Amino acid sequence: MRGLKAALLGSVMALAAVIGTVPKEAQAQGQTLRVGMAAQDVGRLDPHFAVSTIDRVVVAWMFNGLVRFKPGSIDPSEIEPDLAERWESSADGKTWTFHLRRGVQFHGGFGELTAEDVVFSLRKSGTAASSAFAADFRAFENIEAVDSHTVRITLRENVPSLLGILTNYSGGYIVSRRAVQERGDAFARNPIGTGPFALDRVTPNQSAELVAHAQYFRGAPQLARISYRFIPSDASRDLAYQNRELDVNYGRADQTWLNRTRQIPNTVVDVFEPGELAILNLNTRQPPFNDIRVRRALAHAVNRPELVRFRGQDVTREAQSLVPRGYLGFSNATPLLPFDSNRARALLAEAGHPNGLTIRVIHTQLPEMLTMMQVVQQQLRRSGITLDLQVVEHATWHQQIRQDLSPLVYYSAARFPVADIYLTQFYHGRSRVQTPTAVTNFSHCDQADSQIDAARVSTNLEEQRRLWAEAQKILIENVCGVPLLETLLVFARRDNVDYGYELKGSMSLGPLITEATRIR
Amino acid sequence: MIGFILRRLLAAIPTLIAVLTLVFVIVRIVPGDPALVILGDQATPEAIAALRTRLGLDAPLWSQYLSFIGNALMGDFGNSMVTNRPIMAEVASVLPHTIDLTVAAMIFGIIVGVPVGIWAALHRNGIIDVGARILSLIGLSFPVFVSGIFLLLAFALHWRIFPVIGSANLEDYGDRLHKLILPAITLGLVMAAYITRVTRSAMLQSLGEDYIRTARAKGVPWRRVVWVHGLRNASIPIVTVVGLYVGILLGNSVLTEIVFNRPGLGKIIVGALNQRDYTMLQGLMVIYCFLIVVVNLVTDLLYGILDPRVKQA
Numbered sequence: 001m002r003g004l005k006a007a008l009l010g011s012v013m014a015l016a017a018v019i020g021t022v023p024k025e026a027q028a029q030g031q032t033l034r035v036g037m038a039a040q041d042v043g044r045l046d047p048h049f050a051v052s053t054i055d056r057v058v059v060a061w062m063f064n065g066l067v068r069f070k071p072g073s074i075d076p077s078e079i080e081p082d083l084a085e086r087w088e089s090s091a092d093g094k095t096w097t098f099h100l101r102r103g104v105q106f107h108g109g110f111g112e113l114t115a116e117d118v119v120f121s122l123r124k125s126g127t128a129a130s131s132a133f134a135a136d137f138r139a140f141e142n143i144e145a146v147d148s149h150t151v152r153i154t155l156r157e158n159v160p161s162l163l164g165i166l167t168n169y170s171g172g173y174i175v176s177r178r179a180v181q182e183r184g185d186a187f188a189r190n191p192i193g194t195g196p197f198a199l200d201r202v203t204p205n206q207s208a209e210l211v212a213h214a215q216y217f218r219g220a221p222q223l224a225r226i227s228y229r230f231i232p233s234d235a236s237r238d239l240a241y242q243n244r245e246l247d248v249n250y251g252r253a254d255q256t257w258l259n260r261t262r263q264i265p266n267t268v269v270d271v272f273e274p275g276e277l278a279i280l281n282l283n284t285r286q287p288p289f290n291d292i293r294v295r296r297a298l299a300h301a302v303n304r305p306e307l308v309r310f311r312g313q314d315v316t317r318e319a320q321s322l323v324p325r326g327y328l329g330f331s332n333a334t335p336l337l338p339f340d341s342n343r344a345r346a347l348l349a350e351a352g353h354p355n356g357l358t359i360r361v362i363h364t365q366l367p368e369m370l371t372m373m374q375v376v377q378q379q380l381r382r383s384g385i386t387l388d389l390q391v392v393e394h395a396t397w398h399q400q401i402r403q404d405l406s407p408l409v410y411y412s413a414a415r416f417p418v419a420d421i422y423l424t425q426f427y428h429g430r431s432r433v434q435t436p437t438a439v440t441n442f443s444h445c446d447q448a449d450s451q452i453d454a455a456r457v458s459t460n461l462e463e464q465r466r467l468w469a470e471a472q473k474i475l476i477e478n479v480c481g482v483p484l485l486e487t488l489l490v491f492a493r494r495d496n497v498d499y500g501y502e503l504k505g506s507m508s509l510g511p512l513i514t515e516a517t518r519i520r
Numbered sequence: 521m522i523g524f525i526l527r528r529l530l531a532a533i534p535t536l537i538a539v540l541t542l543v544f545v546i547v548r549i550v551p552g553d554p555a556l557v558i559l560g561d562q563a564t565p566e567a568i569a570a571l572r573t574r575l576g577l578d579a580p581l582w583s584q585y586l587s588f589i590g591n592a593l594m595g596d597f598g599n600s601m602v603t604n605r606p607i608m609a610e611v612a613s614v615l616p617h618t619i620d621l622t623v624a625a626m627i628f629g630i631i632v633g634v635p636v637g638i639w640a641a642l643h644r645n646g647i648i649d650v651g652a653r654i655l656s657l658i659g660l661s662f663p664v665f666v667s668g669i670f671l672l673l674a675f676a677l678h679w680r681i682f683p684v685i686g687s688a689n690l691e692d693y694g695d696r697l698h699k700l701i702l703p704a705i706t707l708g709l710v711m712a713a714y715i716t717r718v719t720r721s722a723m724l725q726s727l728g729e730d731y732i733r734t735a736r737a738k739g740v741p742w743r744r745v746v747w748v749h750g751l752r753n754a755s756i757p758i759v760t761v762v763g764l765y766v767g768i769l770l771g772n773s774v775l776t777e778i779v780f781n782r783p784g785l786g787k788i789i790v791g792a793l794n795q796r797d798y799t800m801l802q803g804l805m806v807i808y809c810f811l812i813v814v815v816n817l818v819t820d821l822l823y824g825i826l827d828p829r830v831k832q833a
Contacts, residue, residue, distance in 0.1 A: 040791035043602050044558070051560025128567040129574060132559040135567070188604045204603075204610045205783040205791065206687045229685065232787075233665075233778045237674050240684040240781065395552030395796050398561065413561070425562060438565050 032225040036246040043412040044188040047173035048131035057510030063193035065172035074505035105215040106176040107198035115145035125171035133171030160420040169507040222518040251490030255312025274507035275486030278326040278412040281442035295479035297347035299337040301383035319483030328420025329468035344383035356384025362406035364397040409442040419468040445480035498520040532813040543805040554796040597803035601828035607803040618784040624704035629711030638720025659713025668779035670705040686780035703780040763819030
């Protein structure tokens, strides 16, 4: 018996010894910023393939565009020089000339930025085989190097915001031509840019480690390193933040999370743009939504203020149009149909559904989207509309909704903040799913095509605004979609983390870490 | 012995090919397009078609299959479709973490489960036995993500003995061991509970046998009766459970890896599944299958050591 007890005691003592002798996690991390992100891993770090939030956040620290949004802002009127120090355009707005800064160095000794790098990058962005954002460059006719530091872009037709396409966002990032050509497909895991931080290494499923780019053209960054850690579990990430193992933490757009996190000592929670607009897109070509009375009934059954109360007043706001608030061209001149359950029931009866109707809807299992859809499901049930939710895995959902397998599609998205992008991708006839030029037009609406097309090529801003407002009016009156709410981005940080600017918005969907960011 | 091992390894080849074929078919049957996942929701069908061509997904299935099997037999699993990183390099970078976790959890399960099971058997229906049974029931009932969070709350947040982020530097053995303890306990708890129950049951059966009575009648010391005669004869079912459970541990490690932010095969496989990374899934399946084959082989060898009758058979 003594042997057994000794074995048990020995086991406990061995464990205790290990705990006692092993050094604890280093407390002081120096000037390394530790950022926790809700993700399994990064994908492709070629910025022209950075489509997921986790990839977008980190490429923004490594790359520049010809121009950039002012740090902390997503206001297109605040776009400022980045790699280009100045530019001019022809009177018809179709020819643009950019003059590059001199002495801008790429990471890893890849030399000075030249016009050839810019031409190569923009052509790469405009090619479907080498970029996920090629469609944005449809209007580009020619991109050429005038001299070593001058680039000329010629457009086939005017675009709503050429500078917008060339910002530090999506296809606007400039890469090193030599690095892409030398590394080929490996560039996606060994990217070379001109940004304040360079990629040091990626440990799969663990972290991406970045180091300061000492030759950064705006000056050497104040931080020495960034450790970008992939922590998919919300609970674990929050615990790591509470335990001071993270300085910046990806937050949940949820009032409860927000309130709880604000209680953590020395913590600041940033809630910022762009808002992700959630819309119930209704397929107007298929029953039951080919009957506008059913679409109106559904619109009347939605209670937007209740949705906002459910999700949280600080992180969401009621949608007001089929374009998110704050986007250039947003208009709330046409009011949305208000919540009115009796009116919804009357419209259903008029449409031949006196006992209500049941609609089979395919939906994703992503927790945040599923929860919201379940709330909508309960709201609609009160007005006699039963949603039979078929919950599938996220990638499956993306594929099936593009096959028109769901007459109602709950979709939530943020885009470049100009109405043209949202209206074109979601409500232009060319973008209808199941067509060769499809993007995300699940409603199959095309009634506002002429207004959207005319606004895109107009050179008069007032004219553009009027056309975009008219397009929104047509689409809202046709109930192509039912806007629900806009959800903002949320990140928590220690109060000693100073981004170097006020964070009100970020097109990279996360805090921009610049040369001025520091830990006080 | 060497002949036996070689025969077992050769017998595993058809199993591996069957698994490869099954995985190849399953990942392609599951809806979801890797090209759409890579390009994002703003991609046009034209861009998706271009990428599918580049990834070789538009080739006939039989051609994809033959190319995959041919490359796999040469040990080449290619690159990840999503990250473009070499699969073997990615697996090699996380495999030590998974092996650390699995082995440590197994050791924890054995060093807790076997002594407690014996102790409970020796005090059948006493307070120790009842306590062990209740504790093992609790251990079996707690999912990893609950016990893991409880352990983190207590040992990381409250007492600050361990970190929350459990990804360690492989070259720093102290750090590696330190960050392994909580995850190993979390993953090993269920195994310990299971082994406790099996050990208790096997020991009760063994202690009731005639050879135990004979040994006691001959005046063999009680400690020797328990450890040598009792435990050795009870060890076959215990080894069987441990062998089976190592396979389960490999599969279950994913939740522990997520809760403790550890890199590992489980985490990669979940990511690959979400992103429809066909090549990565195929490579990982082969490795999992190979590990299970090795574990089964080791279990069989242990049978021979513990029970000479097995070796003779």
